[in-house]
Amino acid sequence: MPETQNVYEIPIGPIHPALKEPIRLTFRVEGERIRGVDVRTGFAHRGIEFMGMKRNLIQTLYLSERICGICSISHPIAITLAVERAAGIEVPPRAQYLRVIYSELERIHSHLLWAGVAAHELGFDTLLHLTWKVREQVLDILEELSGNRIDYAIPIYGGVRRDIVPAQVPKVEAMVRYYRGLLDELLDAFLRDPSVEARTRNVGILTAEEADSLCAVGPTARASGLPKDVRQDRPYLVYGELGVKAITPRDYGLEPRGDVYDKAVVRLLEVGQSLDLIETCLVEMPDGEITSFPKIPALLAHLKKAEGEGLGWHEAPRGEVIHYIRLEAGVEEPVVWKVKAPTYSNVMSWVPMFRDQEVADIPIIAASIDPCICCMDRVHVVRDGSEATVQMEELLRLSREKTDRVTRRLSPVPRHGGWA
Amino acid sequence: MTADQVRRALTAAVPGLQPELRPRKVGVRAPVEVPELWAEVPREGLVAAVAALKAAGPLHISIISGRDVGEEIELLYHLAAGYGTPGGEVMVTLRVTVPKSDPTVPSICGILPGAETTEREKIEFLGVNFTGIPSTAHVFLPDGFPGHPWRKDDPETAKLVNRLVEWEGKDA
Numbered sequence: 294m295p296e297t298q299n300v301y302e303i304p305i306g307p308i309h310p311a312l313k314e315p316i317r318l319t320f321r322v323e324g325e326r327i328r329g330v331d332v333r334t335g336f337a338h339r340g341i342e343f344m345g346m347k348r349n350l351i352q353t354l355y356l357s358e359r360i361c362g363i364c365s366i367s368h369p370i371a372i373t374l375a376v377e378r379a380a381g382i383e384v385p386p387r388a389q390y391l392r393v394i395y396s397e398l399e400r401i402h403s404h405l406l407w408a409g410v411a412a413h414e415l416g417f418d419t420l421l422h423l424t425w426k427v428r429e430q431v432l433d434i435l436e437e438l439s440g441n442r443i444d445y446a447i448p449i450y451g452g453v454r455r456d457i458v459p460a461q462v463p464k465v466e467a468m469v470r471y472y473r474g475l476l477d478e479l480l481d482a483f484l485r486d487p488s489v490e491a492r493t494r495n496v497g498i499l500t501a502e503e504a505d506s507l508c509a510v511g512p513t514a515r516a517s518g519l520p521k522d523v524r525q526d527r528p529y530l531v532y533g534e535l536g537v538k539a540i541t542p543r544d545y546g547l548e549p550r551g552d553v554y555d556k557a558v559v560r561l562l563e564v565g566q567s568l569d570l571i572e573t574c575l576v577e578m579p580d581g582e583i584t585s586f587p588k589i590p591a592l593l594a595h596l597k598k599a600e601g602e603g604l605g606w607h608e609a610p611r612g613e614v615i616h617y618i619r620l621e622a623g624v625e626e627p628v629v630w631k632v633k634a635p636t637y638s639n640v641m642s643w644v645p646m647f648r649d650q651e652v653a654d655i656p657i658i659a660a661s662i663d664p665c666i667c668c669m670d671r672v673h674v675v676r677d678g679s680e681a682t683v684q685m686e687e688l689l690r691l692s693r694e695k696t697d698r699v700t701r702r703l704s705p706v707p708r709h710g711g712w713a
Numbered sequence: 714m715t716a717d718q719v720r721r722a723l724t725a726a727v728p729g730l731q732p733e734l735r736p737r738k739v740g741v742r743a744p745v746e747v748p749e750l751w752a753e754v755p756r757e758g759l760v761a762a763v764a765a766l767k768a769a770g771p772l773h774i775s776i777i778s779g780r781d782v783g784e785e786i787e788l789l790y791h792l793a794a795g796y797g798t799p800g801g802e803v804m805v806t807l808r809v810t811v812p813k814s815d816p817t818v819p820s821i822c823g824i825l826p827g828a829e830t831t832e833r834e835k836i837e838f839l840g841v842n843f844t845g846i847p848s849t850a851h852v853f854l855p856d857g858f859p860g861h862p863w864r865k866d867d868p869e870t871a872k873l874v875n876r877l878v879e880w881e882g883k884d885a
Contacts, residue, residue, distance in 0.1 A: 335853040343862055378737065386741040508773050508827025519797055521773075526802035527793065528739050528747055533800065579741070604749070604791065604804060606775075617778040617791060631778030633831075638775075641827060686880055 299323050303652070307336040311656040313410065318643075318659065322652055330647045332640055342630050349625040350376060350596045351589065354449065357616070360632060361665050362443045363406065366392075366399045367609035368632065369448040371616040374529060374605030376450050376627075379620045380596055383585055388452035389530045390578035394465075395439070395447050396607065397567035397574075401472065402431045403610035404560040404567075407663045408483065411557060414656040415492045420482055427475055434468045437461060450592060452584025462575060469568050476565050483557050484545075493553035497646040497658035500551055507645075510638045511612020512563065513662045515541050516556040518549030523608040535570055553661045560663075597625055611635035611663050636665045714770050714795030716748035719803045722794075723750070726765030727758035732805075749804045756809050756818050763792070763821045766805065771796040774821075775804075777831045779839050781865045785810050786839055788818065811841065820846040838863040 300323045307315040315336035321329040341360055345353040357368040370392055377384060384392075405428040412420035432442045438457055439445035447453050457465070483489055499509065504517040514521050522539035524532040542549040542558045549555055586592035600622040606615045612635030619629040639662045646658050720732045732752040739747045754762050766772050773796035779788045790807040811818055820843040821828050833852045835841045840861040843849075851858070860869030 333850075333852075335851065335855070338853045340862065389741060505771060506826050508825065510773075520799075521797040525799045526795075526797060527804060528745065528800060530739075531741050533745055533747075534740050534742050538799075539797075577742075604806070606804075613775060615775045615791065617776070617789065619780070629778060629780045631776060633776035637830060638827065640830060 300328055325651050327647050327650050330644060332643055342632055345630045346626055353627060358444055363403050363665060364609045365444045366395045367607050367614050370396060370607045371605040371614045373448045373450050375603045375616045375618040378603030379601040379618055380599035382451045384452055385582040385585055386579050387581045388583045390574045391453045392448055393530050394571055394574045397570045398431055398435055400567045400610045401564050402428055404564050407560055410660055414660045430468050430471055434465055437464055449584060451586040456583050469572055472568055480561055483561060495552050496654050497553045497650060497661050498551050499642050499646050503645045507641045508638050509642045511635050512556055512559045513639045513642055515539055516559045517551035523606055523613050527606060535573055540566060553657055556661045598622055609635050611665060714798060714801050714803055716750055716803050718769060719750055719794045719805060722765045722769040723752060723762055726761045727754060751806045753808045756811055759809055760819050760821060762807055763824050766792060766794050767824050770794060774825050774828045777835055779835055781863060785812055786816050786841060816840060817842045817844060819844050822846055840864060
């Protein structure tokens, strides 16, 4: 990288309109060209693993679900698989199929969410509104099945918490038909639109070699032509029997280039793949129990006696998520709980992707790995050039003062009696 | 890749290594066994072991997990050998134990550049040193954060937790 005196530094973030979550990207730019980038994470680090190691396993399961609002099935699936492995718990066949159905529903909503964000970053807000409108269908189904649009609280150690009852099956099938009829239109809107192509073709390239050496995962790696998919490579649940195949741009008749366009290709095709998987699961799913521990106290007692360690993995919408857990007999909380979210593996891919790109393309390149930053504590404040950390008490005091100020101005009667 | 190939690569690189096979039964209609290998590696043999895995096929590092076990720190390298092979990936976990008096491990970034984030995280959280790592800057914790939160004997973390407990008690 030739450093000249015309190289300037531009900080983007931690809070910036181009970003959806807090992260700091410091760019070195020469004119409109990016010459280098420094990535700093940690602005949303909440110390969740530390908290989990102070709580019993059921509480930790709830905590795992709150690592990320979008991956609120992926993390619970990985932690339940890890704990089941460590504690020797079997999962009934029906529950395994149910877990797959929920994960694929999550993949559909996550990929559509990404597609909308990507369209917005390109300045194509009509497409954002279209994708987010159609995304409502899958969220409605998730709400119908689990009771919630996000944070479904479905997996539990030994199975799942809710069954899909016969009356709900036609609704899921109708959703599958709805998206089937729509997928071509979406592919058309994204992949055959000249303005989208102009903004995404050959932009933010990650070569197959770079993706391999930087250990990229998920659609980020697949768009570069690496057919890596945990569901295919390291089978778990019933994915091995469902015959999942990693999707690369080759499945769309394109030679992979690893640019933003290819990432859109992979994600949109994966929506179709998830529809197939849901349909197959609904047909193949056997009747039977949905959990091997219907009573929570019995489950907790079993977990307290368990001793061992285990790994659980899952292909989340953004790539490989993996949880490691270690249990000791007589202790309710996990001795070790380590979580790896897909973005953790993909952050380093930004460095080659930004190289020699234009400043205007920063938002779409940043969004192309579908970053999910909320895996990280503490609020970081930069004031007068010096950094300081604001603790929770101080933050809470400031926010209450502000609420007081605002409510006083708005209404003659105090809106609340204050919190005790 | 098969578990046997991975085992041979590991034992050839680090003599005396005894990888333990922990297969798991996966599936409902026609269950298959998905292999997993776990091995204890002395820190002197870590780089050789990872290099042997890399030479045997595409290699991916998922994460390094770790824990404080009294006088020692245990690090677990979770690697996927044969990454990207349909049904042929073997999860390999290398267990490296280092004394707290000298918590130094060689960096594997020379072989797997993608290991940098997770190695840097272990510097912050467990106070482990990696020789040869390209950067030691913090990834998750603020610069100048006192202590290492996953060390059980860390006084700074204990202070932070105590403040939080006191505060929660007051506010509840």
